[in-house]
Amino acid sequence: MQGVADTLREFWAHRPVRPRAGRKLGGVATGIALRYQIDPVIVRIAFVALALSGGVGLPMYLAGWLLLPEEGDQASPLESLLNRGHSSTSQGQTVLLGVLMFPALAFTFGSGGFQVFVTIAASVACIYLLQKNRGHLQPATTLADPPPTPPVPGAPAWDPLGAAPFAWDLPEPTPKPQPPAPRPRKPRVSGVTLGVALLVGAAAAIAGTWIPWFTAPHVVGLVIAVLAAGLLVGAFTGGGRGLIWLLVPLSVVGFGLTSVKFEGPANVGDLNFTPRSVGEVESRYELGVGSLVLDLRELPDSGAVKTQVESNLGEVLVHVPANADVTFRCEADSIGELDCLGKRADGTGVQVDGTDLGADGEGGLKIDLDVLTSVGEVRVLRD
Structure with a gap:
């Protein structure tokens, strides 16, 4: 220590x-x-x-x-x-x-x-x-020099050239010609690092087929680690700057994969659901990327339904009947915009909830609705 x-x-x-x-x-x-x-x-x-x-x-x-x-x-x-x-x-x-x-x-x-x-x-x-x-290397920039020490009053001044005036015009010695210095070989940091990154990425992708929890973010993270190590080595050996153009976009992709929760089946595209009876309402609707519309206006005026809608990236729109009693919870755990039966919020990690009894007050169809998105827009409208 x-x-x-x-x-x-x-x-x-x-x-x-x-x-x-x-x-x-x-x-x-x-x-x-x-x-x-x-x-x-x-x-x-x-x-x-x-x-x-x-x-x-x-x-x-x-x-x-x-x-x-x-x-x-x-x-x-x-x-x-x-x-x-x-x-x-x-x-x-x-x-x-x-x-x-x-x-x-x-x-x-x-x-x-x-x-x-x-x-x-x-x-x-x-x-x-x-x-x-x-730490032993000389810094390229320095602090300001301290002010010079003033001469001591009364001290004798001595001029070495004044003691020997004939030495003023002595010719300078002619330097011997030096052979040109060989050009240093530039280390092949970029090529070696890219090769290792490809091997590591391929091995990680193959491992992902055998290990269930080893997903795409892990593969990207390993490749980023290899590129970062190559860039660090290049900082001391004078090479590897070309790796930056690959490391920066991969870092953005890796940050997105780790900050946004992508779970569940990859339902991609425009999804539309219009159940016409209480039994047709599924307990859970899922969206990977795209838009999902759940129209509950065709349901009967009595009974009770409970459903959950989850979206990774995209837009979720839920229509509820005019006179239904709706208990709702809307949440964006990463970043999103919420507009649920008049309650609005936007930003990161936002949530709104409440109960809306409709124009006729309490009574009739009861709906328990839970809507969750990672990144996107959630709207629950009463038509």
Whole structure:
């Protein structure tokens, strides 16, 4: 632990400097990349991945903005606010960054749970490994030099050339011609990584036919892991940047597969159901992708029915009779728009419920309706 603490203290003493050129926002990712001589794109992708992992990336980026000095400054914005050196970042901007930390931390720790602590621990471990293995490299950007030391009054000044004026015009030695340096061979990181990713993806797909719980998100996740490993190796060897064009869309697909719950049979397309008797009403209607219309207006005026409608992605429309007593629950667990018998809601994880007795009051056909969608629109209308 003492060695870990020493390494982290060394990281702070020689921390990255945010450059003025080549940065996208505050220069945090670019400064880290220049300090440890790795590809800046790798660091930016890491911050995006951390932002998607419980929101950890946002407060970490703000912390870097506050604690890492800018190129040419003597101190970081936060240190300058505490009168520990000069920073080109204004005090107003520093205060604003500090204020933004509060909602960022509240969102991160309020929604992430134990995953947040694991992600923070992994991030600290990565910083430790970077400093341990690449801390000896010279940073590409530096802090402002301290002001020069004024000469001591009364000290004698000595000019070495003044002591030997004849040496002023001595000819410079002619350098020997050097043979051209051989062009370094570019590592074939992209090709090797793509080959390994194809093999892993094929093996995972075959394994999915034998293991019931091994689904498409697992296959995509393994391929993303291989591509990310290749990109990380390429950051230190100087290759593999072409993998980004495949890794980014796959990451979007993987995020969608893991955030949206796709369960049940894959009923795709436009589905229409119009039961005409209580016995014809199914206990459950399912939609994979598309639209589903359930028309209950042909049912008799008496009796009781209970049904559930589930949709992964698409539109659900339920028509109920004018005089039926309807108890309803409508929910969008990922993101959606709800309009159920006059009660409306939209956004992520929204729900509305209630009981509507119709124009004639209590009595007549009773309907117990439960509508759930992952992503899409739900409407329950009385015609």
